[in-house]
Amino acid sequence: MVANRITTELGHSIPPEGPHTITFQVPGWDNALAFRDGDQSLFQKLESLYPRFMPFGLVKQLCAIIQEKASFPAAYGCLPFLHPASFSMAQAFAFSHHRKIAKLEPGELIFKIVDIHGVRLYCVGFPADKRPGIMGCWQNSGAGISSRMAEHLLNHTDTIIEVPFNTDAEAGQLPPPTYLPQTNAHEQLRERIFNLLIRAPVTPQAAGLRSGDIYLYPTGMAAIYRVHEAIMQVRPGPLVGLGAIFHNTYHMFRESPEGFKHFGPCDAQSKVMDGLEAYVKTQQTVSYVFVEFPSNPVLVSVDLKRLRQLADQYGFIIVVDDTIGSFCNIDVLSAADVIITSLTKSFSGYADVMGGSVVLNPSFPFYTPLKNVYQEAFHNEIFAGDVEHLLANSADYLARSATLNRNAKAVADLLQRHVGPGSAVTQVLYPPHSDTAANYTTFMRPATETFNAGYGCLLSVEFASRDAARAFYDHLQVHQGPHLGAHLTLAMNYNEWVLGKDPEDFEYHIGYGLKREQVRISVGLEEVEELVQVFEEALRFAEKEV
Incomplete structure (x- = not known):
């Protein structure tokens, strides 16, 4: 049995709790669904909340x-x-x-x-x-x-x-805005991101990339929202989404007045790039293609190399959200016109501050018109105190990332060993266990004396039945609730919680791999032996259901 049980009360953040923490503990499968469905008795217990859900605290x-x-x-x-x-x-x-x-x-x-x-x-x-x-x-x-x-x-x-x-x-x-002053911390944070972008490159350096090509935002979603505005000034038209996309991003895109085309299946069998090419041939203008690399929560890695070839041929922009792969592990500068990152996640790593970044890549033709828009329209909206905290948290980013990579791989490998006929576990969703693994490794940074790239902190596990998934989840002694990239492990029945309220909508997402029987796991910095023991114990309960 595991000695250390989770004692954080429902509605509180993972330790250490404070006024700026961004997680909240909702233990148990059914509690998560009750929260999703608006159970006010649960809302009244909230002492912490993900700040982008609503004004809180x-x-x-x-x-x-x-x-x-x-x-x-x-x-x-x-x-x-x-x-x-x-x-x-x-x-x-x-x-x-x-x-x-x-x-x-x-x-x-x-x-x-x-x-x-x-x-x-x-x-x-x-x-x-x-x-x-x-x-x-x-x-x-x-x-x-x-x-x-x-x-x-x-x-x-x-x-x-x-x-x-x-x-x-x-x-x-309207009366003109004041926005917020940029400080020395803003410049230091841009410089840190710049150094991570050029560290251990996969291909020769992006020509002329500077820290001034990095723009900071109060959240990752704000970065996506402002990039969309900028691109629509440069190349208006419908946008395309590939694969699983974070639900708020997906909803924002779906309501775009310019139109949105989504290609859900992006595994190796889907031949999604052939479908995309056929689509862009029929359109007068496709504005941009958006992709998470790899995708949340099914961890599929699209063929960015082929995508770049199509962009060069048909003239659209590529926007890559590299949050899940993370700066330290992947280098997508040879493929992306624009890179978006939620700094809230593993870059910050301590679940107590939010932020986002945008990188304009000077290697491709749309850099100059996009840069002109940003020079004219960009205004600082991220508070200096948040930037200072991001700077402090990210000081140990590489060291933490090494631990996150190690721990996630250990948990994924453990779960993968349980996949087989008659087992409770049917699939492990993690880049090296995906049929798109080669697409990921193509953009994986080479090893250096100080850091070996890995696959990030996020994985999902799929069970043979919903009952097995619930049994695993209800006996998994880690914190449970939204967020990823934190210092402590977080699990979430993400698909049920985020998508399950609308059965018709959920059926669409099931079609490209998001299933009710999956549990998403963001691995933290705990001792690897402790984590393996915790997951082995939860698996025993899942196996009983099978």
Whole structure:
């Protein structure tokens, strides 16, 4: 038996708990589904929350004060942003035909602008009982203010003043934004990312890449949202998604006015590149192709080499989200026009700060027009305190990543040994165990004296039945809930939690490999022997169900 049992209470973060932690413990398969379905008894126990889900903690406290001082109606909620275009973004989201529940009427959204200690916030007000109909614009854009920024502003609420404006004005006619100052920490963080990008390259260095080609954002989703805006100025048209895509990214793309084409199956048998080529031939213009490398949560690695050839032939842009593979393990500069990374994950590694980055690659023709857009339109939206924390956390990034690679491989190999006829385990989803493994290793950084590249911290395991998956999950002595790349291991019945509420939608995702019988695992920094023992114990319960 395992000596150390998880004692973190439901609704609390993984240790050490604090005001800026971004995880929350929801132990047990059925609790996760109850949370998904809006069980208020569970919500009332939350002491921590992933900040991009909704304003929480310090951000919620600041919103309450803004609502009082700016005379919001009673029973209203508030979403504070730094960008004036957030008003039009909120309207587009709230009134979209995609809204199935709690759809707002035009007169129900209200907009107010407040200044606090030199920071201008554009605040979207909404009826609290229609929260589900608006909260997606906070989640999908990732552009809301952070808990550290809220903590800073809470010290200066006596300075709050409401800024008058014409409510019918377009975003460009609103009182101008202040945004946030860039500090020396911003430059140091860009320099750290730059050095990781050029470390142990797979192919010759990207010509002319500089730290100035790296742009920082408050979240990974904010990076994706702003890249989409920029690309649509350079090459408007429908975008294409390949394979499994993080659910907020997928939802954002699905509502793109320019159109979205998704190719779900991307395993070796799918011949997805042939299908993509046939599609782009029939389109006048494909704007860009977006791909996670490898994909969350099924860990498929698409053929980036062939994708680059198609982009060169047909003139579209390639955007690669390398969050799961991570800077230290993979080098995609020979394939990607743009690289997006959620710095919240293994780059930070301690589950207490959020951030995102965008890299514009000077090796390809779209660099110059994209760079021109960024030079004109980019404004800093990430708070200095968050940047300083990302900088501090990432100081041991390579050392931590070596442990994450080792631990994840040990767990994946253990699970793989259980795959076979009559076993509870039917498949291990992890880059080296995938039929797309060669696509990953093509972009894997060569070993150096100080670091050996691996496959990252994330894997999924598929069971012979839902009952076996539940038995495994309910007896797995690791923390359970959203997030990946943390210092402690996290498990999540991701597909059921994120996609299972809409059976019709889920059927589509099942078609390319996301199944109810899967459990996603983000391995942490524990001792490898301890982890193996924990997973062996949980497997015994899964085997009993078979």
